Amino acid sequence: MSSKVNHFNSKLSEELSENSIRAAWERSTKNQTANNKQIVNLSLGNPSDLPPKLFFHYLGKLTKAGSKERFLGYMDNAGYIETRHAIARDLSNLNFFSKAINENYIVLTCGASGGINCTLHSLLNPLDEVILLSPYFVDYPKYILNHKGAVKTIKPKPPFFDIDIYQIEKTINKKTKAIIINSPNNPTGKIYSTERLKKLSNLLKNKSKSVGHPIFIISDEVYREIVYPPARFFSPVSFYSNSIMVYSFSKSLNIPGERIGYVAINPEAENANLLFNLIKLSNRTLGFTNAPAIGQKIIPRLLPLRMRINDYQKKRDILIKTLKESGFEFQEPEGAFYLFVKKPIDGNKFAELLEKIGLIVVDSDPFGIKGYFRIAFCYDMEIIKKGCKKLFDLGEEVKKIKRRSSGF
């Protein structure tokens, strides 16, 4: 990176030099090549499985039809109506909202990240506050700042990383516009209980009245299909009316990179129709224009598919076993494909150990909490097994250091 004075966006230039998931990933990609795959990389949440066969079946059909009949083209910025209709029907069948939803509340977006940006752009006036529960997805704070909002972080109470209702209550004021909830959570794998979400819902209902405007829940549900029994997923949109569901097909269909997701506005939200129009307009004026057309055309056919999580569960279980045997402290993830583990020794020493051993994981700092690291287990079993070996070695090294420092 150039250290010369530059005249570009100075905040962004600072961010560029920050530690990031991607930087670690890109470095390791290079290193892996250089070191003949000695390094194991469990850093990025990039599903390694193939998309379902049906995805390619319908892509093939589309290919045949497309050479005869035009399907590509600019469209309503909310997306193709038949895709929105199919999604609305699916959500209604699954009773996500307390009322049936239709296509007039659904905007197809460039993934969940596009959807969250369009939502925040629609909700926020300058310096409006958005509450995040740390640890959170690393880019949430940037999304809020993109739209001139202010980030209010609620520190978690480890080890459970549950929703701290009391802290949220203290944080809400007249500038509070929304809270982002991500369950199953990246990076902890935590799923919030229906009781806790209802408590949050009650608090927000009361607070919305007292501040004189609705405080929205933005529910990022990209991992909602990846749930390990007996855990169950609950969406806050089913009992809180001023809520917006954000979803992506990247995980459930293993099509990350194709950028297809949606925003579903609770039909019972205040001014829901206006909000739909604002999110749709944001999709245009932020430069997304619309979610990619090819993905939109295929999605309706794939909605009936239900995800199989057996493989993820196996990978989770062998990692849990290894981590436990090696003495690491962590909560067992109830969903998603991450393990969030306490660093057993001082951070700098631990980073040195990781490098020595050749294991790439993600430091917890960018998630808004210190002293942890994240392991992603959406990789091939072969890589997970190599990762377990590395974690075992790591545990041994940690034990040596601890023995030394305690004077043995």
Add this chain to the structure above:
Amino acid sequence: MSSKVNHFNSKLSEELSENSIRAAWERSTKNQTANNKQIVNLSLGNPSDLPPKLFFHYLGKLTKAGSKERFLGYMDNAGYIETRHAIARDLSNLNFFSKAINENYIVLTCGASGGINCTLHSLLNPLDEVILLSPYFVDYPKYILNHKGAVKTIKPKPPFFDIDIYQIEKTINKKTKAIIINSPNNPTGKIYSTERLKKLSNLLKNKSKSVGHPIFIISDEVYREIVYPPARFFSPVSFYSNSIMVYSFSKSLNIPGERIGYVAINPEAENANLLFNLIKLSNRTLGFTNAPAIGQKIIPRLLPLRMRINDYQKKRDILIKTLKESGFEFQEPEGAFYLFVKKPIDGNKFAELLEKIGLIVVDSDPFGIKGYFRIAFCYDMEIIKKGCKKLFDLGEEVKKIKRRSSGF
């Protein structure tokens, strides 16, 4: 639209009620259905032709390969390296830049609109100024405001809509960070001459020195293949080093809606490598993440295709003939697929006439100039011919009104 008080983004709520291309288009889509296709809609720049057969050929190949080998997945935020490499080679072969370019200066984006947003986000500090030449693409001002910039509009000198070097010179100051050039132009069809672009380039070189930082040219070249001989396209990036090319495949491959384009940074730009990293980071933090993967995989195969503009030329020519015969004032477009025509009578009366006759075109107000309307001719010939009939009727009605008002 709800007129109730709302607590959403108030600026965006205002924009929503503004007149817009999309609103006209959506209204007309509904009306066309209601009125049994009596209305002719020439408002949206949405190419009606099919993509090339090769597009579907390679989509088919990808479909077959994809069910066996994984190709979807998160990637470097700049895009697949092989796609960037192929584009760089193509640009180098065509001598767009004075120096050969490589993949380290290319970021694949969600269309040109995604590319411009990532570029502006990388360049601008709050209140930095960006110069627009009106008439301009309707969303440019919004893109600048998205990234906290200030819009400085240069009013054109009709009827030629050329670059007004003198006005630009007067407008530049220490806050000026960039100018957006769109040639062939939407909405005028103007192509700037190499002489004029060189004058602009010299001015910007001198001004960059005097203000103490580079003033960038952002060259939006989405229509550069659609050029009517003897006109020729020149890119300012070939002789101005602090320049950024923005491109989309929507027009050249007839794949609007698939959201695939790129930003190419002039390798001789100041801090070009840093700028690449900032644009790549913006692609992530603005929520685009990456350009859609399927489009990226197909593009390299289609780069050798050169666009055929015969059909556009025919449509342009019959519209020009009709407009001339009906006494409308306009410049013949040298490129793109738009005609920009002076309103022959008072704007309100003219709008009434359009509605009476059943022709949908776009008012020039959102392009930053009053008193004109835009006709898009990227529609099927059948629709163009119906449009000509409507324009003829319009001309007759205008003559009647003029006769009446001149006392005959």
